[in-house]
Structures are given as structure tokens and as C-alpha cells.
Amino acid sequence: MAEWWDRAIRRADEMAAGDGSAASLLAFYARLLRSQKRLYESFQRGTPSGSIERDLPLLKKSASALLRDVADHGPDQLAAQARRVLDDDAGSTDNLLLSYWETRSDREFFAKAIVQPYALWLADSAVVPRRHDDAQTAENRCPRCGGMPQLSILEAYASASGDGSGRQLLCATCLKPWSFRRVVCPQCGEEDERKLGYFQSPAFGHVRIDACETCRRYLKTVDLGRFGLAVPLVDEVAAAPLDLWAQEHGYAKIELNLVGL
Secondary structure: OHHHHHHHHHHHHHHHOOOOOOHHHHHHHHHHHHHHHHHHHHHOOOOOOOOHHHHHHHHHHHHHHHHHHHHHHOOHHHHHHHHHHHHOOHHHHHHHHHHHHHHOOOOOHHHHHHHHHHHHHHHHOOOOOOOOOOHHHOOOOOOOOOOOEEEEEEOHHHHHHOOOOOEEEEEOOOOOEEEOOOOOOOOOOOOOHHHEEEEEEOOEEEEEEEEEOOOOEEEEEEEOOOOOOOOHHHHHHHOHHHHHHHHHOOOEEOOOOOOOO
């Protein structure tokens, strides 16, 4: 998985070096990805149990470096929050991580940033995480960890075939994909094509908004058939102006990404 992290970091660095509107956002995300990679690698020294309560000491020990990095180099508001988390007593950090594991709130930046490498470690170790709900039984939730979809991916062959296949959703928690029907809303299950809209901008030829008129929710789709060198998690962040367009038109995102869009 080191190669996956390195590809994501390189892609974020490359896009941050441009003069696009999301350059500063991508520079921060590249730094964050480096911290997450180190966090993921630190977990390799242990053995996951699948119970976050039992694995919590390992998470807290390794996560302090990520928190310090954001405190030193992150945007002012996040840096201040990172310093507060570092100064809080151990019980506060415990509650933050445990609460996120059960609720998966996309408003909890630090918990999400720490749990993503942990959940990916569980998935790569073929360890089924333990949760107290039935989220993993839902079609629109990750079958590994019960996470919400962060984005949608069209495989390269799907663009050419046009047969409705080749769509995957990428989990916002463990960062792993799973297959999902192409013409259906990942939030409410709407299948009427007349109520499913697709919106693109010439500035982002391989990224689009998939919006549902029934539930007024949306997510972004990265089309690898249009650009096979894309790293979906990074390219989704780079297409931040599409999020602004969707919000201005009254759509709410199914799951905010790690940078809050």
C-alpha cells in the first residue's frame, strides 16, 4: 500500500504546483496525505483486532505526529483545533475517535484523518471491523467497514462500453472501493433517469457532479476512461469548484471530503 500513498501524494503535489483555484488546498492535502501515510506505516508494527476500543492505544500513540503536523503547518482554524486536541486529556481524544467510529460524522476532521489509515490497515489485513450497527448491510455503505461513499469511480472500460457497468463507490472511511449500480442515486436509491442529473465543467473534463433531484444530494464521479492517470481521492479534492456550484444550486454532498468540501 506504500505505492498507493505515494501515487496520491505525487498527484497532489503535481496539481498543487499548478495555478488552479485549489492549489493551496492541494498543497495542504499533500502534506496531510504524507502524515496519513506515516500513520498507516506505524500501524504495521502491531496486529489489528478489529475492535477500535482495543486498538485505541495504538491509534492515539501514532496520531500525535499527525496532530502536531497540522498544528504547525495547517490553516489557522485547523491548527488551533489541533493544538486543543493535543492539550486535551486522553479521555477527550478517546471520545473523539470512538464517537466518529460509530457516527462517521464528516464534520470531524481530525477523527476522520486518523481513522482513515486505521480502517485501511484493517482492510489490508483482512480484518473485519467491529461496529454496533447494521450499516454494513446497506447496499450504499461500504461492505468492509460500513462507511459512506466519498466519491464514485467509472473504470476505463465503462466509458467506452456504455452498458451501465464499471461503477464503483470509494469508501470515505477505509478508502476501498466497492461495486455499485451505475444509474442509481447512492443516497436514496432513486433509479428514474429523469431525476438523476450529471453536471460537468470544461475545466474538469474527467470529474463531474452526480446529483439526485429526489433527495437533493450529490457526489462527484471521477471518470478514469477520460483520464487514466487520475487518483480519484485527490482529483475529487482538486475539483473543489464543482462542489461550490452544487451547493449554490441547492444540493448537499453525501459525504464531505477530508478538506471539508
